[in-house]
Amino acid sequence: MIKKAIEPTGDVCVKFTQDELIELNINEGDKFSIKECDDGILLQKFEKIELDISEWDRSVLEMLIIDSCEKDISINEIIIDIISKFIKNQNTH
Numbered sequence: 001m002i003k004k005a006i007e008p009t010g011d012v013c014v015k016f017t018q019d020e021l022i023e024l025n026i027n028e029g030d031k032f033s034i035k036e037c038d039d040g041i042l043l044q045k046f047e048k049i050e051l052d053i054s055e056w057d058r059s060v061l062e063m064l065i066i067d068s069c070e071k072d073i074s075i076n077e078i079i080i081d082i083i084s085k086f087i088k089n090q091n092t093h
Contacts, residue, residue, distance in 0.1 A: 003040070051079070
């Protein structure tokens with residue numbers, strides 16, 4: 001575990017050394033969720049998953065397209081929202 005001090009820059013900014021980036025496997029463009037815990041924050045790196053939508057039922061694909069058009073957001077965002085809700089639901093049971 002690495003502890004860092006938050007620097008007052010007007011924005012929230014956490015700086016890592018090159019060695020810390022290598023140790024934590026952090027690359028440019030990586031995204032994180034932020035959780036408050038006890039006396040600090042926890043940065044959790046988002047992991048990528050690959051989905052093969054060619055195996056999905058046509059009705060599911062149509063639902064994704066309709067939802068995307070109605071909400072004016074990408075299908076990727078629709079899928080992320082569905083997966084996030086599923087994970088949240090699984091964690092509460």
